[in-house]
Amino acid sequence: MNACCPFPQVVMSLARFPRCFVPSLFPSLTPAVSQRGPLNRRQSPLLCLPPQTSYHLTSVGFSLKPDHGLKNVTPAVNKDATNASTESSTTQEKSGRQSEGIDFTTTEGSDTSRKERPADPKIGAASTLEALLSLVAEQRNDVYQCSLILSKIRSIVRSEEQRRDVLADPRFNHLIESIDSQTSKLSMNNVFSCMTCLRSLGVNVNAHVILALQHDLLWRIRRCSFPFVLMILQHQCSRMKTADEKSSMDDTLLKEAANNIQRRWIEITSLKEVLSLLHHHDMFGVEFLERVEDRAVEVTSEATAALLSKTIIALANAGRRPAPLLRSLTYYLNKSNLRELTLRQLADLLSALYRIHFPDQLLLDGIAQELSGDRVQPHVVPGAADIPKAPGMVDSSVESTSKGMSRSILRSVITTLGLLKWRKTDVVDSLVSWLQVHADETSGQEWISVLLTCAAIDYYPPQIEALLQTHLFPVLDWSQLTNYMRVELTWALAALDKCNDELLLASLEPSVVSSIQGPGPRSKLLTLYQLAKTRELELRGVLEVLLPQLSDTAPFNPPLLVVGSEGATASTSTSPVPEPPTTPKKAVIASASPRSQRSILSKNVRDALATFVSRKNCLRENVTTPLGVPVDAEFFVDHEAKPVPLATAGQVTDKKRVAVVVQDFKELCLHSIHPHGATVLNVRLLRAMGYTVLAVPHLEFGIKDKPIVKVQYLSRKLKEVCG
Structure with missing residues (x-):
């Protein structure tokens, strides 16, 4: 065994010997073999070793660490051997078996051509x-x-x-x-x-x-x-x-x-x-x-x-x-330091946080600080306004420090703000200011994105009115828009209370209504229909197209019943409570059953409300209004904000009809108690129908609070809204 032989042949020979024979042949391998047993091809590290490398074996065998099995195997070199093999540098091969704790130290053999030499x-x-x-x-x-x-x-x-x-x-x-x-x-x-x-x-x-x-x-x-x-x-x-x-x-x-x-x-x-x-x-x-x-x-x-x-x-x-x-x-x-990130990286990061539903508040605040700072907002150069400007030349009085900002980045950021329902007004103001400076370079897409986001978060920047009148509406061709985009823009203007009757009627044409699919667009189309009815607009032929499209969409889960000029079906409501005088009478949509799947928060609010508003005589819960707007509860109060029984409510002249709207986290903007655009529009519809709205945000009403605290909060809110 003093001869120089290839190491793979020796190891594969060991694999054929029973465990009891190995100590007598190779005493120094006893710890490794006794722990691991006979080697097989799967356990052997041969495939991880250079095929041209030779290993010098003597009667001493291999030097091993006694507590690591086959780890760190170093060939034992005979003292009488030539120095040719020891002169070459040893290299440590980190193989695919490194995860198993195997690490071999080998000596370079005769194959020196694999060494990377300097280029000619x-x-x-x-x-x-x-x-x-x-x-x-x-x-x-x-x-x-x-x-x-x-x-x-x-x-x-x-x-x-x-x-x-x-x-x-x-x-x-x-x-x-x-x-x-x-x-x-x-x-x-x-x-x-x-x-x-x-x-x-x-x-x-x-x-x-x-x-x-x-x-x-x-x-x-x-x-x-x-x-x-x-x-x-x-x-x-x-x-x-x-x-x-x-x-x-x-x-x-x-x-x-x-x-x-x-x-x-x-x-x-x-x-x-x-x-x-x-x-x-x-x-x-x-x-x-x-x-x-x-x-x-x-x-x-x-x-x-x-x-x-x-x-x-x-x-x-x-x-x-x-x-x-x-x-x-x-x-x-x-x-x-988030300042190390470019504006494109910040925009992509903001979009990623929305897509994975992980809106970390500290990280969002850091992103907002970068997007609302001097990296986006341009500032005026003192004295530059007096310099004459040639035709087609950029205004030199404005120095843009928003290096890296572009229209695509702006659209990405402003769209993500709307999807997150994140009411960060300073970021919106900063982006609108950038648009104002670069108004001549922008198209209608940027202004549409800004409009949709402002509607989603219920924020209307003061300077945007004039910008929309000069840069969006004059160049916007409604006939070239898709029906989906037409409904989206109309809903956005309605949420911001900027929609006129002509635009509302154009978006509720039967050809437009029949082409809208999906729960989101259907819900917005329903809201536009409700808004048109509160304005008593004539919508001949729309109801027949609208009802099949919305019959399977909340809040209209049951079959719908129609009362008025477009249908002769009687209402299922047998309540003696009269309808509010501002409710349209020509077309009333009513639900055959109340809303389902109410939240725990809503139940807690109604339980606390029932302590001073009698459930038996004064309170109705899980109500869907004749126009389909859902409320958690409704009741009547007199001029002193005291509950009035439903049976005698028609005889009280100075009364108010109160609608309780519990605003869960889905109805509010992100990390805020401010309701988002859809919730605000529903509240506006309820007020147009004659309701006094009692809104209860989930951040103000504690489920774990004591009952007396809940009752005091609701009583105080009721007196505030009833004046």
């Missing part, structure tokens, strides 16, 4: 394709220099004509032949570089040289570092999505890279690697992604603000919402 000065000095191709004959026997020539050729080729000339040159074919015949002598970086360069130059995907390079990558992928395997995965995924021609080896290499990564998830050491994996989440299963997310929590502390924001965006794109990871990411983002 002639290659560095060559700046043309002709000069590079002329070096092929000189460097043909050195595959490493050939790979450098190929890489530089790829960097020079820019046009399709140059690419065709290179592929037709016989010297380039000699270069390919040289690489093809000596692939095993290249390092992994050179193999990957040659493969990508040849693909980029348009070499056939089934060419022998590309298949040989792919096969070499596939054979040695287990002993590549984790970042390198990740780079292979990214390249193969990008190629599979964009390349016109694909080979079976492409798919094999992609699957092997994905499988290798899943086995080595413990080697993830940076958030950048997590980000790369999230970009290709469709390649992995749910269990692996959960492991990656758990691993990401441990590496977020050292990431930059840009990397943290990109990870949140990647999670949103992947449809993932891991709460522990998101809390960690937002925590370190709040500690970092």
